[in-house]
Every structure is written in C-alpha cells, then in structure tokens.
Amino acid sequence: MTRVLERLLTSALLVGVLFAAGAAAPQRASVHAEELLVSRAEVGVRGGQLVISQRGEPKTLNPLFSVDSVSGEILKNTIADLVHINRETQRTEAALAKAWTASADGRRYTLTLRQGVRFSDGDPFDADDVVFSFRAQLDEKTRAPQRDLLTIAGQPIAVRKIDQYTVQFDLPEARAAAERLFDSVAILPRHLLERFYTEGRLAEAWGLSTPASQIAGLGPFRFKEYVPGERVVLERNPYYWKADRSGTRLPYLDRLVFIPVPSDDAQTIRFQSGEADIASRMTAASFDTLAKSGQSAPYTLVDLGAGLDYSFLFFNLNDLGSSKLPDTARRQAWFRQDAFRQAVSLAIDRQAIVRLVYRGHATPIWGHVPPGNKLWINRSIPQPARSLERARQLLKSAGFVSRTDGTLADERGERVEFSIVTNTGNSERMQMATIIQDDLRQLGITVNVVTLELRALIDRLTKTHDYDACVLGLGNADGSPNTEMNVWLSSGATHLWHPQQTQPSTPWEAEIDTLMRRQLATLDPAARKRLYDRVQELVAQHLPFIFLVSPNVLVGADRGLGNFRPAILDHHTLWNVEELFWRQKRSSGAP
Amino acid sequence: MTAASRRVRAWVVLLILLNTSVLFAGFIAPYPANQQNRITPFAPPTRLHFVEPAGQFHLRPFVYTIVSQSGTLDEYEEDRSRFYPVRFMVRGAPYTIAGFAADLHLFGVEEPARLFLFGSDQFGRDVFSRLLFGAQISLVAGLLAAGLAVALGIVGGGLAGFYGGWTDDAVMRIAELFLALPWLYLLLAVRSALPLHIDPARAFLLLVTVIGLVGWARPARLIRGMVLSAKRRDHVLAARAFGATDMYLLRRHVLPQTADIILTQLTILIPRYILAEVTLSFFGLGVTEPVPSWGNMLAAVQRYDVMTSYWWMFLPGIALTPVFLLYYALANALHEHTAFSSP
Numbered sequence: 001m002t003r004v005l006e007r008l009l010t011s012a013l014l015v016g017v018l019f020a021a022g023a024a025a026p027q028r029a030s031v032h033a034e035e036l037l038v039s040r041a042e043v044g045v046r047g048g049q050l051v052i053s054q055r056g057e058p059k060t061l062n063p064l065f066s067v068d069s070v071s072g073e074i075l076k077n078t079i080a081d082l083v084h085i086n087r088e089t090q091r092t093e094a095a096l097a098k099a100w101t102a103s104a105d106g107r108r109y110t111l112t113l114r115q116g117v118r119f120s121d122g123d124p125f126d127a128d129d130v131v132f133s134f135r136a137q138l139d140e141k142t143r144a145p146q147r148d149l150l151t152i153a154g155q156p157i158a159v160r161k162i163d164q165y166t167v168q169f170d171l172p173e174a175r176a177a178a179e180r181l182f183d184s185v186a187i188l189p190r191h192l193l194e195r196f197y198t199e200g201r202l203a204e205a206w207g208l209s210t211p212a213s214q215i216a217g218l219g220p221f222r223f224k225e226y227v228p229g230e231r232v233v234l235e236r237n238p239y240y241w242k243a244d245r246s247g248t249r250l251p252y253l254d255r256l257v258f259i260p261v262p263s264d265d266a267q268t269i270r271f272q273s274g275e276a277d278i279a280s281r282m283t284a285a286s287f288d289t290l291a292k293s294g295q296s297a298p299y300t301l302v303d304l305g306a307g308l309d310y311s312f313l314f315f316n317l318n319d320l321g322s323s324k325l326p327d328t329a330r331r332q333a334w335f336r337q338d339a340f341r342q343a344v345s346l347a348i349d350r351q352a353i354v355r356l357v358y359r360g361h362a363t364p365i366w367g368h369v370p371p372g373n374k375l376w377i378n379r380s381i382p383q384p385a386r387s388l389e390r391a392r393q394l395l396k397s398a399g400f401v402s403r404t405d406g407t408l409a410d411e412r413g414e415r416v417e418f419s420i421v422t423n424t425g426n427s428e429r430m431q432m433a434t435i436i437q438d439d440l441r442q443l444g445i446t447v448n449v450v451t452l453e454l455r456a457l458i459d460r461l462t463k464t465h466d467y468d469a470c471v472l473g474l475g476n477a478d479g480s481p482n483t484e485m486n487v488w489l490s491s492g493a494t495h496l497w498h499p500q501q502t503q504p505s506t507p508w509e510a511e512i513d514t515l516m517r518r519q520l521a522t523l524d525p526a527a528r529k530r531l532y533d534r535v536q537e538l539v540a541q542h543l544p545f546i547f548l549v550s551p552n553v554l555v556g557a558d559r560g561l562g563n564f565r566p567a568i569l570d571h572h573t574l575w576n577v578e579e580l581f582w583r584q585k586r587s588s589g590a591p
Numbered sequence: 592m593t594a595a596s597r598r599v600r601a602w603v604v605l606l607i608l609l610n611t612s613v614l615f616a617g618f619i620a621p622y623p624a625n626q627q628n629r630i631t632p633f634a635p636p637t638r639l640h641f642v643e644p645a646g647q648f649h650l651r652p653f654v655y656t657i658v659s660q661s662g663t664l665d666e667y668e669e670d671r672s673r674f675y676p677v678r679f680m681v682r683g684a685p686y687t688i689a690g691f692a693a694d695l696h697l698f699g700v701e702e703p704a705r706l707f708l709f710g711s712d713q714f715g716r717d718v719f720s721r722l723l724f725g726a727q728i729s730l731v732a733g734l735l736a737a738g739l740a741v742a743l744g745i746v747g748g749g750l751a752g753f754y755g756g757w758t759d760d761a762v763m764r765i766a767e768l769f770l771a772l773p774w775l776y777l778l779l780a781v782r783s784a785l786p787l788h789i790d791p792a793r794a795f796l797l798l799v800t801v802i803g804l805v806g807w808a809r810p811a812r813l814i815r816g817m818v819l820s821a822k823r824r825d826h827v828l829a830a831r832a833f834g835a836t837d838m839y840l841l842r843r844h845v846l847p848q849t850a851d852i853i854l855t856q857l858t859i860l861i862p863r864y865i866l867a868e869v870t871l872s873f874f875g876l877g878v879t880e881p882v883p884s885w886g887n888m889l890a891a892v893q894r895y896d897v898m899t900s901y902w903w904m905f906l907p908g909i910a911l912t913p914v915f916l917l918y919y920a921l922a923n924a925l926h927e928h929t930a931f932s933s934p
Contacts, residue, residue: 264895265893265894265895268895269895285894285895285896285897286895286896288664288896289895289896289899289900292900349629352629355629355632355664356629356632356664356713356714356715359664360662360664424875427894430880431713431714434714434880434881435627435714437880437881438625438627438714438881448789448790448791448879449879449880450789450879451875
C-alpha cells in the first residue's frame, strides 16, 4: 500500500467542505411512482460479474463500524448517502436527497428525499430512516468512528423530520457548503437495526456471520456471501434507485466478487492473468511491468496523473522534556532549527525519487497540497532546485562545522547522525529513504535507515516518540483543507511531528491554528483560499514536513469493461460501479 | 601424501583464494559499493567490445557510454561516438583494506563511461562491486559464526563429556533447548529490544553472535561423544594414574582427538551460516542498506518487476553455489581423510 496513516485517518479524511455551492439538478424520471435518478453514462448491457482483489479480508459488514480500508471498500458498494460528491467532477450531486436548500446564515439545511425508494430487501425508505441513521451515529453510546465528522465545534448536528420525505439539519456553526458533510454517511434500514440500537448493541449487528437476509442497504449491491479466506460476494440490488437513459435499472453487473490477495505483486499477477478485472492503486513498478505488454494486452492501464497523496520526511519535534530519551532529545537541537530542515530539503534529489522510485509516475513537491489538487494548491510556493552548495551554506550559518574527514558536526563537536524509520512492506518508502541517505551523506550527515512494522511505527510516532526522523505518506480524500484539520492543527492527532499539543509550541504553529480555524468558518470561497494559501506558505517556509513527491494514481481494468472512468478521488475505479458493464470479457477464469 | 590429503589441500587453497579476493574487494571492485549513478538504474551488464564500428580490432577490450532512451527508465542504447578502453591498475575511488588507505583498482574505465560487469541495480550501483563487498559481510559472517558456534561447542561438549554426571546433564539439556529454539524469532526479538540507532557494523556483530550462539548445540553433542570415548582410552587413564590434572588431560590427550571432527564440523557449518546470514538480510533483519550483503542484495528480487525484468539481480544467489560447493567438497575430502587416517 502506498499510504500509511490512511487507515487511521479514514474518519478524518472523509469529511469535506468545498465551495462547490450548487449541484447540477438531477434529471427525474417517474417509473412506477419511484423517483429514479437517471444516469447520463453510456447505456450498457446487464449481466456478468466483476472480480476485485484486495489486500486482506473484511473485519465487519457494518458500515457504521468499518474503519479498515478492506471492509470500507466492500461496504461502499452497499450504501448510499443523501448528498454525494461526484468523484469525477469533485462536486456535490443529488443522491437520496433529490434537492436541498441552505438558510442564509448557512446553519440550516433542508433536504427533500427521493420518493418510492426501497432498501435492498424491498422495504420502503423515508425520513424515519434518515433520522434513525443520524441519531444512531451521533449517539455517543454507539461509539461510531464517524461521529467526529458530524460534530461541529464539539456539538453534534441536530436532525429533525419535517414530513415523510423532508428532513432538516441544524448546524451549531456556519460551515461553507456543508452539504459535503453528507457524503459517504450511510443511510441505514431502521426496520433492521433499530432493535440493536435500542438494546445498545449496534456495534454487534451485521458481523461477518450475519445471514444475507438480515442485511440491507441502499447501495447498488447487497451482501450475498462471505467465504473466509476465499471471497466476499455482493449481488445486484434489484431495488436500486438509479436507471440509465433507456430506462434500464442500474446496476448492470450481477455480482461483485472481492478476493483477498495479500501483496502488491500478487495482485499484479492476478490482474495480468485475468483473475482480477480491476487494479487500483498500482505501484509504478507493477504499472510499468504490465505496460510492457503494450497494445496487445487485454487490459487498459491509466495514469491519472498527480493524485492527492503526498510523501514526506519529518523530524521528531516532540517535547521530550527530561524524558528517558536523552539521545533523541540531544539530536532535537538540530531538528528544531529551520535552517537544518531547509538544508536537508535542499539536499534531497526529488527528481531522482520521481525517476528511480516512481519511474516517472510522480511529481516532485515542495508544499503539502499536491498538484493533483488544482482547486487548493498555492502556485506561488517556491520550488528551490536541489543545491548542495546552498545547503552547506545554510548549515554553516547555523553553526554546523564540516570536519576534515568530510563528516558534519554541530557546535558542540558532535557528529551529525540520525536514523530514518519507515514501515516494512512499502518498498517505495524504503527506496526514498535510501536516496535521502545518499543525498545527506554528501552533506556529511550519516543516516541509518530502519524499517518497522506499521503498527510498531505508529506506536513510536504517536505514543513513545522514540524516533529521529520518518518517511511517510498521507492522503486526502477530497482535497479540501477541512479533511486536513487533524494534520495541521497543533492539537491534531495527525500533527505528526508533534501531535496533540495543548499549546502550539511555535509562533508559526499558532498562526496555522488560527488560519485553519478561520477557513473552517469562512463562507466566501476566495477568502478561504487566501487563508489556506497562507497556511501552505508557512508550512513550506518552516518545513515541519519536508515534502518529497506526490505519486500518480495508477489504475487498470479489463479492456472489455464499459463506463470505466477512473478518478483521482477515492475509490478510484469503483466510484461509478453501478454504471460499469461488460462489452466483452476475456475468457480466463474467475473464481 | 595420500590422494585424500591432496584433495584437502586443493580445496583449502581454493577457499583461501576466495576469501582473500573478498578481503581485497576494494582493490578488485572498480567502484565503491554505495556509489549511486542515478542516470543509469538497472543498466544491463556493460558489453565489452573488441571491434570498432569501422571494423578495427583492438586487443584491449573497450566499452561505450550508455544513454537511456527517452521516456523509459531501463532501456539503454550505446553511444558509439567515443569508446573507452578498459585499463588495468587505475587510480579511482579511495578505499581501505585492513586499515590501509588506497585508491588503486584492478581495472576500470575512464569517466563518464561505466564498467558494470554484472549490471547495475535500482540506484545505478555496480552489482559486481556490491557482490564483492557483500561477500565481505556474507562470507565473513559465515566464518565468524561457525567459529563461535564451534568454540562454544568445544567448551560445552568438552566439559560435558569429560566430567559427566550432573555437568553432562545440565549442558546437554541446555543444548537440547538451543536445538529447539526458533532462531529466526529469537533474532526478531533481540532486534526489537535494541535501539533503532544501530549502525551496520553492530548489526553485523549482532547477527554473527546470534547465529553462533544458537548453533553451538550440534557441535557440542558431537564433541561430547568424542570426549566420552577418548577419556576412557588406556593412555588417558595411564596419564591420570601418573597424576595428570584435568586441564592437562583435556589439552594434551582428549581434545586433540576431536580435531578432525571439529574441522569437518566447521566446513559444514560455514556454508550453512552463510546461508543464514543471507536469509536474515533477505528479510531485512541483517545488515541494512546501503551496506551490501548477498542477502539484502537478493531482497530486491522480491519485487515482481525486478524478478521478471533484470536477470543480473539474481547473481548474489547464483554466487552462493560455487562457495557452497567448495566448502562441501572440502568437508567431503576432510571426512575421507579422517576415515583413512584414523586407526
């Protein structure tokens, strides 16, 4: 996997508030008094199945409690939200709510629901299900991981039923384009789950052994079977609320089959041999290996360009006090200097990383908003070219001395040496660390590269703070600054270089805190952009993260798959799963 | 001299040659092990030419520079506008052998050309040079670890066999415990207990120590058996009757009888421990980048793209074969030698 903290951050990254004010009005069609949403995609043909390989097996079938990416990837196909962010246009569009209005002060949202919609077990859907879903998720006793997303300034959103097809939401504070909050919040069947909720056992509902008949949702597919170690099968939801232009009800596919394939390489081989139909998040190496087959291959490969992920190196700036880590505390005297971090940044050969590690499928970056995020990137962030000379000057002016044997020493005469940790099983990060190691050697800095199992690494970063520097990556689910509050607020859990501070420890961190909070409550899109631009400037200037590259999003699919329109946003390939169909399928065996 | 002892001598000479050449890695290798050439990743082995495009023949081989084709990472073309003859005894990057600094290399070509005899790796480092420097780690690790294991085996087995009784019981039970120990997990545990900041030299010593410590049980059992039978021989009993001390008996009469078996054990254990080092470094538990070892060089082949596209990355694995064959041949010859010469 190319991203580390993503799993931890899923909750933080799901919310998004962008300034896409209005959404395109959905076309309406009335079939049997049902208000179906008509898809504008190419009209396809019914039938067939899609096989998708995943890194592991699901932990739950309960969308409220899925925090791991594997369960999430499966369950996304079984749920629907009120307002949806179109992964292709990155704008909001109507989903279960066919229309909505916001009050002038931006605090009250009134949503009109689609009529005649049914859950995948045939039961009708109405405002009671919406109210139940939100109540259940906002109830502290439920302990739903998404609860944080639906609270603003510490208070939950209030939800109220107006009539059978109208719901009203009250926000504790104004938020720009808050309809983005509704994206990916699953609407659950009250008739199946209320019993669990009143008994306080919602977390136990819909485990992996639950029979398919007791699970229902509003997504294009519904759960059929789970064979441990082998597969999860979803079947077509016959009551789905979208249709194509010719009036055929979506989805086209009969089944989705998810198979666990533990390594990137094994996934590539499965895809190459036709045992899996879709490849998401391929590594550059796999992508190039498959691309060697050229035009004759039975699959298409798409390089979507710069994505929203970014990798970076950062130093341990935690307040270690008089703790049990005297060595690290001593080295922090270097890490804390802006000049030291700037020198390291100047010495890193980002072009080499792009070329050697990502085989050209990445973009070098100097700030935290990657070029894939066209709406928010501050293009005036300086992009200084690699210069060992300037790096040496910076170090010299900061009091570091180059000794006769070529090594670098600080004012006290101590040799500059530290270790970079990264997680095992991520060969790209390992390679980046090796390149940085060699780059810094040329400044006289000795770097040891250490790999740790992901869990042990996270533990060191967030709890024991026993590390010097780390190479890691972060992703942003929809590109908006709100999803990154956790990273940039000094009190945030993902403020990796010094998480969960009670008081910002530097003036620039205090300024970023203020700016991030202000942009959250600013309704004017241009003003928000200006605030976030300033955040990007501060980050690029002080370099708490030393940015490396933003990898491209690399995906592939069988050539016969229709409506395959991969997107930069997550989930890159299955976001329009209801529209996917088979023109023709290559004959090799699916399980 | 018997045929068996001639064979022993032949294999020993070959092994000494192999290990010395590894010692002189800095001299034989044209480049430092961690010198990256970022414009030539995964370059195939450099072709040695004898004939110019015009048709002129040179006795001295020469090479061309390579340029990657635009848009690709690993497809190269030779730039035939200028050729670079291979020179011997050239000045190049500095290195040290046993503390002595030098910069003379056995062979090399003029910059900017590169002579990658065995191709280059992901960072454009010369695989041939890394193979030689890696051998310093892998082969020496085998030697040291086997030496440690056998030395501990002599002490443990010698004591157990000579004194018998509860000493024997205690040592042999501990030996059995070590035989049952899963050393891979032991090493994992030891590594995780150590600080992150561990330099390659210490990682190497740790590796050798753990492999050696875990491996002493098998030689100890063998040596105990030999000592048991040796101490009951008539001349030993006679010496004891004359008042010889335990230490004298062990040194003068008992342990010398185990010399053959110790040598055979060593030759069997060395390749086994070389393999142990390679395995551990392959899994990232041994010596870490950028210091090469055959194991961490082979680790690159775990990647599907490397495995399918760059055959020369397998060379550290292939290099193990002749080393193993040499050691096993020596073990065989030693065994025969012992069999014929023992009474």
